[in-house]
Amino acid sequence: MPVQAKQPDLNIGHRLRAVRTQERLSQRELARRSGVTNGLISQIETNHSSPSVASLKRILDAIPMSLAEFFGPDSEDRGKICFRARELLEIDPRMVFRNAPQAASIALHQVGIGPNRMLQILHERYEPGADTGMEKYSHEGEEGGFVLSGWIELTVGDEVNELGPGDAYLFDSRIPHRFRNLRDEVCVLVSACTPPSF
Amino acid sequence: MPVQAKQPDLNIGHRLRAVRTQERLSQRELARRSGVTNGLISQIETNHSSPSVASLKRILDAIPMSLAEFFGPDSEDRGKICFRARELLEIDPRMVFRNAPQAASIALHQVGIGPNRMLQILHERYEPGADTGMEKYSHEGEEGGFVLSGWIELTVGDEVNELGPGDAYLFDSRIPHRFRNLRDEVCVLVSACTPPSF
DNA sequence: TAACCCCGTTTAAAATAGTAATCAACCTTG
DNA sequence: CAAGGTTGATTACTATTTTAAACGGGGTTA
Structure with a gap:
C-alpha cells in the first residue's frame, strides 16, 4: 500500500488535529462522539486519506464546529480588551x-x-x-x-x-x-x- | 443501483447547483474547468453522491469560491433583514x-x-x-x-x-x-x- | 426529417474513502 | 516489573465515490 500525501495545499489533517487537540479530545473520544472510527481520524490527520464532506461534517458536529468555521481564516492577533x-x-x-x-x-x-x-x-x-x-x-x-x-x-x-x-x-x-x-x-x-x- | 438521498440536512447538491447556475456555467463547462467529470457534478447536484472535500474544493476552485464561503450563510437565501x-x-x-x-x-x-x-x-x-x-x-x-x-x-x-x-x-x-x-x-x-x- | 451541438442524467468499471481489528508505545497504579 | 488503561498508527476488507462512456431530450440549421 503506497502511502502518499494527497492534498498538500488543503491541509485538512493539520486543521483537524488543531481543533481536536484544542478541544482536549483524543482521536478515539472524538470518533466515539462523531460515530466514525478512530482509524479514520488518524488517517485524516496524517493526510493519508482525504475525507468526504459528509464524514468531515459528522466529525465537526461532535466538536461542535461548522464547516464554514473549519475552513474559515485562523484568527491570530490579540490586543486591548477593554475600551473606556x-x-x-x-x-x-x-x-x-x-x-x-x-x-x-x-x-x-x-x-x-x-x-x-x-x-x-x-x-x-x-x-x-x-x-x-x-x-x-x-x-x-x-x-x-x-x-x-x-x-x-x-x-x-x-x-x-x-x-x-x-x-x-x-x-x-x-x-x-x-x-x-x-x-x-x-x-x-x-x-x-x-x-x-x- | 439503488438511488437514495444521502445527506438531507447537508444539501451540498442544492448549494452547488445554486452557485453554478449563478455563474452561468453548465455542468460540462464547470467540469472542464475544474478537471472533474460532468457526471460527478450531476451526481453531486442530485445528491446521488456525497463528494470528498478534495473534489468539492477542485470544483469550487474553478468558480472560484472558498470552502468557507460555500458552507457559509447562503448568499442567496432571503433572510429577514429587519427585526422588530x-x-x-x-x-x-x-x-x-x-x-x-x-x-x-x-x-x-x-x-x-x-x-x-x-x-x-x-x-x-x-x-x-x-x-x-x-x-x-x-x-x-x-x-x-x-x-x-x-x-x-x-x-x-x-x-x-x-x-x-x-x-x-x-x-x-x-x-x-x-x-x-x-x-x-x-x-x-x-x-x-x-x-x-x- | 436529418444532422448537429449542447444540455443533464445514468451506467458499469476503477479508484479511493471508510471500517473493524490489531499493533507498538506510552502512561498509571500496584 | 507486570497488569490494565490510554494513546495514535497501520492493516486487510468493504462500502462509496469517481471516472469514462453511454443515454435521452431540447434546441438550431439545412
Whole structure:
C-alpha cells in the first residue's frame, strides 16, 4: 500500500488535529462522539486519506464546529480588551460614506483600532436628516445592529424599513444599503460587521 | 443501483447547483474547468453522491469560491433583514452558559434566527448578581460589545475590568472569559460575535 | 426529417474513502 | 516489573465515490 500525501495545499489533517487537540479530545473520544472510527481520524490527520464532506461534517458536529468555521481564516492577533468610553476611536464619517449627502451629521465611534480584527463594532449617532447615501456594495460579510433610541430608515436592496428603539437588523453586506434619519430626533445604534470593511 | 438521498440536512447538491447556475456555467463547462467529470457534478447536484472535500474544493476552485464561503450563510437565501423589538429571539441563558452559577438572571435576545450566519448580535441584560461563570473557551472568532447602562465586570484571561455606560470590549473568543454584575443596578449591553458559537 | 451541438442524467468499471481489528508505545497504579 | 488503561498508527476488507462512456431530450440549421 503506497502511502502518499494527497492534498498538500488543503491541509485538512493539520486543521483537524488543531481543533481536536484544542478541544482536549483524543482521536478515539472524538470518533466515539462523531460515530466514525478512530482509524479514520488518524488517517485524516496524517493526510493519508482525504475525507468526504459528509464524514468531515459528522466529525465537526461532535466538536461542535461548522464547516464554514473549519475552513474559515485562523484568527491570530490579540490586543486591548477593554475600551473606556472616551478611548473609542472616532471615525470621520466622510471617510466611510464617500458620496453621502448628509454624512457630516453622523458620528461614528469604533471599538478597537487595529484593521486586523475580524469584528468591527461601532457606536453610531445619526442627527436628524443624516443620510449615508446608497452604498454600492462593500466587501463580503454580514452587518447587523441594534437601535437604542430614535428612528432610522434602513434600505437594503429594494426593502425599506424604519426601525425604532429595540429594533434590530442583520443583512449580507454585499447588498446595497442606506441609512437615513427622517425624524426630528437623534437616532443612536450599536452595529457590528464582519469582516471590517474600512 | 439503488438511488437514495444521502445527506438531507447537508444539501451540498442544492448549494452547488445554486452557485453554478449563478455563474452561468453548465455542468460540462464547470467540469472542464475544474478537471472533474460532468457526471460527478450531476451526481453531486442530485445528491446521488456525497463528494470528498478534495473534489468539492477542485470544483469550487474553478468558480472560484472558498470552502468557507460555500458552507457559509447562503448568499442567496432571503433572510429577514429587519427585526422588530418583539421579534428578537429569546435565548435560554442556561443553554449558553452551562456551568454558570447565576445564569438565570441573564436575559439574552438574539437578532436573527438561523445558525448559518456569520454574525451573531445579542441584546444582553444582567440582573444584579448575574454571573456567566468562567467560560472555558469557546471557538475561534472574536467577541465584542458595548455597554448601554449599568456596570459589568469582564474577566478575560487574567485581565479584569469593570465597564460602565459607553465603555466597550473586544477580544479573541478563545481566551476564557466571564461576565459578572457586581452592582445593585441592572446592566444592559449589546454584543456581537463571529462566528456564532451556539 | 436529418444532422448537429449542447444540455443533464445514468451506467458499469476503477479508484479511493471508510471500517473493524490489531499493533507498538506510552502512561498509571500496584 | 507486570497488569490494565490510554494513546495514535497501520492493516486487510468493504462500502462509496469517481471516472469514462453511454443515454435521452431540447434546441438550431439545412
